[in-house]
Amino acid sequence: MSDRLEVIQWATGNVGNESLKAILMHPGLELVGLRVYSGEKDGVDAGTLCGMPECGVRATTNAKAILDTDADCVVYMPRHADIDEVCALLRSGKNVISTAFLFYAECLDEKRREKLRAACMEGRTSVHGTGIHPGFVGMVLPLALSGMSRTIDKIRIVEKADWTYYASPRITFDNMRFGRPAAEATLEANPFARFNAGIFEEQIWMLAKALGAKLDRVVIDQELVVSESSYDVLAGRVEAGTVSGQRYQWRGESAGVTQIQIDALWTLGGEYPAHWERAREGWTVKIEGEPSFRSHFLPAASFERRDLSIEDHVHASDIATAMQAVNTIAALCASPPGLRGTFELGPVHAGIGFRRPPRRA
Numbered sequence: 066m067s068d069r070l071e072v073i074q075w076a077t078g079n080v081g082n083e084s085l086k087a088i089l090m091h092p093g094l095e096l097v098g099l100r101v102y103s104g105e106k107d108g109v110d111a112g113t114l115c116g117m118p119e120c121g122v123r124a125t126t127n128a129k130a131i132l133d134t135d136a137d138c139v140v141y142m143p144r145h146a147d148i149d150e151v152c153a154l155l156r157s158g159k160n161v162i163s164t165a166f167l168f169y170a171e172c173l174d175e176k177r178r179e180k181l182r183a184a185c186m187e188g189r190t191s192v193h194g195t196g197i198h199p200g201f202v203g204m205v206l207p208l209a210l211s212g213m214s215r216t217i218d219k220i221r222i223v224e225k226a227d228w229t230y231y232a233s234p235r236i237t238f239d240n241m242r243f244g245r246p247a248a249e250a251t252l253e254a255n256p257f258a259r260f261n262a263g264i265f266e267e268q269i270w271m272l273a274k275a276l277g278a279k280l281d282r283v284v285i286d287q288e289l290v291v292s293e294s295s296y297d298v299l300a301g302r303v304e305a306g307t308v309s310g311q312r313y314q315w316r317g318e319s320a321g322v323t324q325i326q327i328d329a330l331w332t333l334g335g336e337y338p339a340h341w342e343r344a345r346e347g348w349t350v351k352i353e354g355e356p357s358f359r360s361h362f363l364p365a366a367s368f369e370r371r372d373l374s375i376e377d378h379v380h381a382s383d384i385a386t387a388m389q390a391v392n393t394i395a396a397l398c399a400s401p402p403g404l405r406g407t408f409e410l411g412p413v414h415a416g417i418g419f420r421r422p423p424r425r426a
């Protein structure tokens with residue numbers, strides 16, 4: 066019998082495909098199932114789908130077949146999380162790690178939290194949400210930095226991203242409603258924007274809990290910016306007068322003072338609003354306290370090669386998101402049953418690790 070952990074990959078979008086490739090490369094993991102949604106991927110070998118040699122595991126659109134497959138863990142990366150689906154996986158004895166939801170379980174409403182907890186107890190399994198952001202940048206990195214703090218006054222995380230090269234038209238245009246009239250993209254009008262705002266808010270409550278901030282509330286502001294011109298991006302077209310910029314601010318306040326703040330400065334295309342702050346591309350985490358720190362995080366395809374395209378560099382974030390989940394599988398499978406948070410699973414490190422250097426001529 067193999068001592069490798071048996072893993073099912075659920076969905077093969079930008080992030081799921083990178084996860085699939087990593088599972089096939091990982092010496093401690095064995096792919097035993099692959100759930101896809103599109104008919105054209107049904108029956109295709111998993112290796113073929115992610116540009117690897119054939120591995121003998123065929124993709125299926127049949128969710129029931131996946132539910133009936135024994136595995137240690139499901140890497141769950143669909144466009145939207147479905148709690149009932151996740152509960153069924155947990156009840157069937159499979160741990161679930163996801164980039165789509167559950168970054169801090171205490172923020173879920175009691176009914177859904179209890180449903181997940183009951184499923185974990187029945188299947189003796191655990192569930193965890195992670196990724197770049199939400200995930201590493203908004204929780205792991207500030208927590209790690211705080212290990213060098215005596216006292217903390219404020220934590221601020223700024224994400225600046227141009228969605229131009231994020232090759233998921235469904236998430237950019239359908240879910241986030243870029244390229245639509247502003248009235249359709251407000252927090253009130255767009256349920257996905259509300260869900261998304263919620264998962265970023267989860268990070269604030271998690272940091273507050275871990276670091277002892279007594280927050281009264283988290284305030285969310287949204288500002289939508291519309292484009293002055295019409296243009297095409299990789300994932301579609303933005304017409305003049307439709308949404309090309311979305312700025313969000315989450316402020317965790319204690320007695321009217323902001324102690325934890327997250328800002329997202331998201332544009333689609335070249336127009337960066339003149340009145341927005343000048344932030345660095347990528348993610349900046351700043352801790353004001355004794356002492357104060359600043360750390361900038363920017364995934365790239367390489368900092369040395371010159372032959373790579375902007376798409377390659379942007380795609381590096383998909384790989385990083387997938388790997389944060391894949392590299393947490395072993396810790397999650399070893400954890401006690403239940404809803405597991407970031408600070409319970411310990412530091413995550415690369416499971417595949419160093420590539421063998423090329424042989425010298």
Ligand SMILES: NC(=O)c1ccc[n+]([C@@H]2O[C@H](COP(=O)([O-])OP(=O)(O)OC[C@H]3O[C@@H](n4cnc5c(N)ncnc54)[C@H](OP(=O)(O)O)[C@@H]3O)[C@@H](O)[C@H]2O)c1
Pocket residue numbers: 076077078079080081082101102103106142143144145146164165195196197198199200232233234235236386
């Ligand atoms: N935490 C983070 O840092 C982070 C970062 C990026 C993304 N994410 C999240 O990770 C997940 C995957 O992102 P992605 O960039 O890979 O998205 P994506 O490229 O749009 O892929 C989405 C996947 O969802 C599948 N899908 C199709 N119809 C669906 C349906 N009705 N319900 C659910 N899923 C359906 C697609 O299957 P087919 O390919 O078979 O059509 C595809 O594999 C999303 O939830 C996203 O929000 C998190």
